[in-house]
Amino acid sequence: MPRKIIYERTPMAKLDPKERVKTFDEVALGYTEEEALKEAERCLLCKRPPCVAGCPVHIDIPGFIALIQQRKFVEASEHIKKFNPLPAVCGRVCPQEDQCESKCILGKKGEPVAIGRLERFVADYERAQGEMRLPEIKPPSGFKVAVIGSGPAGLVAASELAKMGHKVTVFEALHEPGGVLMYGIPQFRLPKEIVLHEVEYIKRLGVELVTNFVVGKTMTIDELMQEEGFDAVFIGTGAGLPVWLGLPGENLLGVYSANEFLTRINLMRAYKFPEYDTPVFVGERVGVIGAGNVAMDAARSALRAGAKEVYILYRRTKEYSPARIEELENAIEEGVIFKELVSPVAFYGDENGWIKEVELVRNRLGEPDQSGRRRPVKIPGSEFRMPIDMIVNAIGQRPNPIIAQTTPGLEINPRHGTVKANMKTFATSKPGVFAGGDVVTGAATVILAAGAGTDAAKYIDYYLKNKDKPGIWDELYHME
Amino acid sequence: MGYKILQKRVLGPGSKMMVIEAPYVARAAKPGQFIILRVHEKGERIPLTIANADKKNGTVTIIFQEVGKTTIHLGLLEPGDELRDFVGPLGKPTEIKNFGTVAALGGGFGTAVLYPLIKGLKAKGNYVITIIGFRTKDLIFLTDELSAVSDEVHITTDDGSYGMKGFVTHALQKLLDEGRKIDHVFAVGPVPMMKATANLTLKYNIPTTVSLNPIMVDGTGMCGACRVEVGGETKFACVDGPEFDAHKVNFDLLSKRLRMYVKQEKVSLENFKAQLEKAKEAV
Ligand SMILES: Cc1cc2nc3c(=O)[nH]c(=O)nc-3n(C[C@H](O)[C@H](O)[C@H](O)COP(=O)(O)OP(=O)(O)OC[C@H]3O[C@@H](n4cnc5c(N)ncnc54)[C@H](O)[C@@H]3O)c2cc1C
Ligand SMILES: Cc1cc2nc3c(=O)[nH]c(=O)nc-3n(C[C@H](O)[C@H](O)[C@H](O)COP(=O)(O)OP(=O)(O)OC[C@H]3O[C@@H](n4cnc5c(N)ncnc54)[C@H](O)[C@@H]3O)c2cc1C
Ligand code: SF4
Ligand code: SF4
Ligand code: FES
Numbered sequence: 126m127p128r129k130i131i132y133e134r135t136p137m138a139k140l141d142p143k144e145r146v147k148t149f150d151e152v153a154l155g156y157t158e159e160e161a162l163k164e165a166e167r168c169l170l171c172k173r174p175p176c177v178a179g180c181p182v183h184i185d186i187p188g189f190i191a192l193i194q195q196r197k198f199v200e201a202s203e204h205i206k207k208f209n210p211l212p213a214v215c216g217r218v219c220p221q222e223d224q225c226e227s228k229c230i231l232g233k234k235g236e237p238v239a240i241g242r243l244e245r246f247v248a249d250y251e252r253a254q255g256e257m258r259l260p261e262i263k264p265p266s267g268f269k270v271a272v273i274g275s276g277p278a279g280l281v282a283a284s285e286l287a288k289m290g291h292k293v294t295v296f297e298a299l300h301e302p303g304g305v306l307m308y309g310i311p312q313f314r315l316p317k318e319i320v321l322h323e324v325e326y327i328k329r330l331g332v333e334l335v336t337n338f339v340v341g342k343t344m345t346i347d348e349l350m351q352e353e354g355f356d357a358v359f360i361g362t363g364a365g366l367p368v369w370l371g372l373p374g375e376n377l378l379g380v381y382s383a384n385e386f387l388t389r390i391n392l393m394r395a396y397k398f399p400e401y402d403t404p405v406f407v408g409e410r411v412g413v414i415g416a417g418n419v420a421m422d423a424a425r426s427a428l429r430a431g432a433k434e435v436y437i438l439y440r441r442t443k444e445y446s447p448a449r450i451e452e453l454e455n456a457i458e459e460g461v462i463f464k465e466l467v468s469p470v471a472f473y474g475d476e477n478g479w480i481k482e483v484e485l486v487r488n489r490l491g492e493p494d495q496s497g498r499r500r501p502v503k504i505p506g507s508e509f510r511m512p513i514d515m516i517v518n519a520i521g522q523r524p525n526p527i528i529a530q531t532t533p534g535l536e537i538n539p540r541h542g543t544v545k546a547n548m549k550t551f552a553t554s555k556p557g558v559f560a561g562g563d564v565v566t567g568a569a570t571v572i573l574a575a576g577a578g579t580d581a582a583k584y585i586d587y588y589l590k591n592k593d594k595p596g597i598w599d600e601l602y603h604m605e
Numbered sequence: 606m607g608y609k610i611l612q613k614r615v616l617g618p619g620s621k622m623m624v625i626e627a628p629y630v631a632r633a634a635k636p637g638q639f640i641i642l643r644v645h646e647k648g649e650r651i652p653l654t655i656a657n658a659d660k661k662n663g664t665v666t667i668i669f670q671e672v673g674k675t676t677i678h679l680g681l682l683e684p685g686d687e688l689r690d691f692v693g694p695l696g697k698p699t700e701i702k703n704f705g706t707v708a709a710l711g712g713g714f715g716t717a718v719l720y721p722l723i724k725g726l727k728a729k730g731n732y733v734i735t736i737i738g739f740r741t742k743d744l745i746f747l748t749d750e751l752s753a754v755s756d757e758v759h760i761t762t763d764d765g766s767y768g769m770k771g772f773v774t775h776a777l778q779k780l781l782d783e784g785r786k787i788d789h790v791f792a793v794g795p796v797p798m799m800k801a802t803a804n805l806t807l808k809y810n811i812p813t814t815v816s817l818n819p820i821m822v823d824g825t826g827m828c829g830a831c832r833v834e835v836g837g838e839t840k841f842a843c844v845d846g847p848e849f850d851a852h853k854v855n856f857d858l859l860s861k862r863l864r865m866y867v868k869q870e871k872v873s874l875e876n877f878k879a880q881l882e883k884a885k886e887a888v
Contacts, residue, residue: 298825300643300650300690337692339825343629365827369839376832376839376858378865385828393649393822399876402649402674403822404869478861525826527844 132235135164165193179228202251216245263290276304278361278562281578287330308392341531360560374472383519408515415519416446551581552601607687616746628663636721637699643690654718668717705788715794738773742766803851813851
């Protein structure tokens with residue numbers, strides 16, 4: 126009997142906007158068992174599922190949804206993990222509407238299956254079961270691998286390599302592992318307990334985690350390889366260097382980079398000051414420059430930390446915002462005010478150096494650029510000033526140059542500061558050194574970084590087993 | 606993994622020295638570099654200069670002035686206690702070469718951190734004139750250590766209770782008035798002192814290096830809290846510095862930025878003192 130098609134997706138409960146702006150608690154509450162079953166029932170379990178092609182790591186989506194239909198939640202989670210080791214994270218933060226869900230067949234006539242929410246549900250279900258089930262770990266290979274950075278790329282590469290029997294050490298510059306998942310994405314969108322759970326998982330696999338270790342400063346890559354005996358290195362250092370506009374007044378007090386503002390709030394827990402020692406300044410009228418995920422996180426964090434009015438200052442219009450739609454909507458629901466078609470020109474301060482005003486110029490939309498988005502064109506003479514007492518600059522990030530400056534033989538793309546790597550094998554120009562995640566692509570997504578970690582691990586394993594084969598590095602670096 | 610305090614010495618009122626077990630940092634440290642530490646789980650990250658690094662024993666010496674919550678808390682710890690976090694060495698090392706005659710000026714915590722700098726300068730064959738300043742006689746410390754590695758030591762006190770009355774810049778002015786030829790000046794300390802030094806040496810055209818102390822968070826170039834203006838350009842002191850050409854630094858901006866959290870710092874300190882009182886009462 127053909128199944129009845131249900132065009133509406135099962136809603137997911139969220140905290141009320143008025144309540145949630147008072148706390149850093151998670152906004153989206155996730156499905157209950159009944160809701161998950163109901164939503165899973167909508168999936169047609171397509172024989173040739175288009176959704177899978179939309180997922181960067183090609184999760185067997187009908188496969189795991191079928192397991193949910195059979196109430197095998199833990200098995201469903203384990204099935205996802207064969208493709209993506211971070212389902213609890215990706216189920217929450219993936220831009221699903223542009224990826225898997227954008228391709229779902231049900232989306233043609235109605236709403237696509239809520240793949241992300243189901244992914245999140247089974248991962249949370251499994252975690253709530255308590256005992257962490259560990260996969261099979263191969264016998265020790267005798268090889269040592271250094272993983273630099275503990276963001277999604279590094280965490281995933283480390284766990285994959287550990288399962289293959291290699292001795293893995295992760296070196297992290299900050300005092301807590303997790304990368305952007307820990308210092309960037311706020312608690313109300315990704316509870317830190319989930320990140321810590323993933324960290325615990327890699328530790329149980331036997332990965333050694335060294336925090337407070339800045340590769341390039343504490344020790345260089347060459348030293349790790351030559352003196353500490355690491356046979357291979359994976360660079361997963363992300364894109365953590367804030368980009369500035371270079372405008373007058375950018376160094377006034379109250380002008381933050383998104384990284385600093387979010388790091389103070391998330392990593393340093395400044396929202397719990399003075400219980401936690403690190404302070405953060407939050408203005409009454411806050412302007413956030415940019416309209417991506419980072420900007421939304423900064424704007425919503427500012428509201429929660431006590432700002433009265435928060436403006437997104439964006440040079441194009443809302444529909445071109447690179448942020449996830451869900452988060453954009455959440456931000457607006459919470460009261461973030463979207464100012465479209467404006468670009469900052471200068472910042473003005475008072476006699477003590479505190480920001481008081483931002484000067485903006487109005488734009489109109491011109492011809493589409495390479496990304497297909499219509500380019501903002503400044504309207505001459507349309508400058509105006511707006512009173513503001515705090516600015517967060519969220520216009521973008523580039524890779525940190527410390528590794529590049531201290532690693533001879535590692536080729537860098539001069540324009541974006543990214544590490545050059547083969548996009549299939551993740552081999553860099555330096556033998557034995559691989560790289561993946563934001564450090565290679567520039568600021569991208571969690572799932573792409575996690576995918577890079579998984580794939581790089583395969584080729585690192587291949588390299589270790591064929592280290593002495595002549596021409597092995599050329600093969601890896603130039604593989605099509 | 607903690608970082609054990611092996612030794613502690615009180616240098617003077619409110620200034621302390623500690624030797625910390627941190628083998629990786631010790632191994633890589635060079636003069637001019639700093640570390641960032643956190644005292645406890647909920648603590649702030651604060652930068653302190655590496656006053657000495659013993660590669661063999663794997664230890665790093667820090668010298669600090671108790672000015673607020675974190676440094677006061679740090680000062681309460683004893684040998685055997687562990688610091689929660691300790692990362693480094695950060696920043697660029699000092700460019701040490703043979704300049705000829707060098708004057709090294711220190712004020713406040715700067716006095717303390719002159720030590721590795723002077724040792725390095727001496728090793729390169731410089732004639733080193735050390736000038737250190739204190740508010741008053743009781744606050745004088747480390748003179749023996751500094752004398753041992755300097756060719757000359759001049760001491761000033763603000764109130765004239767010891768050495769020359771006045772600031773370190775007065776002592777430098779006097780040397781210049783006497784016609785002494787000085788090829789390079791280093792100045793480490795409070796912003797007004799560095800600014801005064803820069804103004805003076807600019808008149809005499811003596812190249813001058815200062816070590817800037819803006820507020821920092823990560824210390825690796827990730828946040829931009831440490832932005833300073835040098836020659837009209839924005840630099841991140843933690844990765845581009847902390848040392849810069851004194852004649853190009855915008856000291857006024859630095860002073861202002863250092864005051865960004867004065868209100869919160871006061872709250873934090875008062876809160877901490879109240880906690881200490883409570884703990885005392887409980888005993
Ligand atoms: C605020 C914010 C919100 C975001 N929201 C989303 C979202 O909703 N969905 C999504 O898919 N993506 C989002 N992203 C992007 C996503 O987080 C990144 O693409 C992803 O984290 C990249 O992973 P990574 O492992 O390459 O690097 P990172 O997560 O950046 O981790 C790199 C790690 O390396 C460490 N490191 C750097 N240099 C060194 C060194 N020299 N030595 C040792 N360690 C070092 C860093 O401290 C860091 O911990 C967001 C990013 C930000 C900043
Ligand atoms: C590269 C560098 C090296 C330094 N070396 C030394 C040293 O060897 N010995 C020493 O005594 N001090 C040194 N300092 C200054 C030291 O970091 C501050 O005194 C300390 O952070 C104050 O913290 P607190 O909580 O005790 O005081 P708070 O009450 O927090 O602050 C007191 C004042 O210290 C400054 N400050 C506050 N937080 C920070 C921060 N995170 N980073 C930098 N400054 C801050 C502010 O101007 C503030 O008004 C150095 C600073 C830098 C940037
Ligand atoms: S990992 Fe992301 S893109 Fe892939 S199925 Fe899950 S939510 Fe969709
Ligand atoms: S395309 Fe949609 S309906 Fe088909 S398998 Fe994927 S999620 Fe299910
Ligand atoms: S302290 Fe964060 S960039 Fe310098």
